[in-house]
Amino acid sequence: MTEQSLWDRHRVTDLIREILRTAPLDQNYETGRAFMTTYQIAIEFAKRHPQVAAALAHTTGGEGQGPYALTTYIARWMPDRINRGATDIELRFFRQSV
Numbered sequence: 001m002t003e004q005s006l007w008d009r010h011r012v013t014d015l016i017r018e019i020l021r022t023a024p025l026d027q028n029y030e031t032g033r034a035f036m037t038t039y040q041i042a043i044e045f046a047k048r049h050p051q052v053a054a055a056l057a058h059t060t061g062g063e064g065q066g067p068y069a070l071t072t073y074i075a076r077w078m079p080d081r082i083n084r085g086a087t088d089i090e091l092r093f094f095r096q097s098v
Helices: 012-021 036-048 050-056 070-083
Strands: none
Touching: 012 036, 012 050, 012 070, 036 050, 036 070, 050 070
16 A cells, blocks of 8 residues: 655645635736745745644745755645646746846
8 A cells, every 4th residue: 555645645735725725816927816936835834734834844945944945845746746637726937038
């Protein structure tokens, strides 16, 4: 029997969905959709679900927090969960035009 991942055990995708439901609408790009950065999601996640956040990562994140921060954990695993079917969550990447 396959052991459930921490992400699945704590229903992280569903918890992120809850956060995004209350996120502000994107004003900069006029998509009309809720928009948050990974860092903003991690901060709100730690605030709303401190026990789950502590089970997933040692720190919330930020400069110098290393690869084991909640921001890194979410950024690493969210694309995987979107590819597995969480298609109601969208990732946006921006790059500067040259």
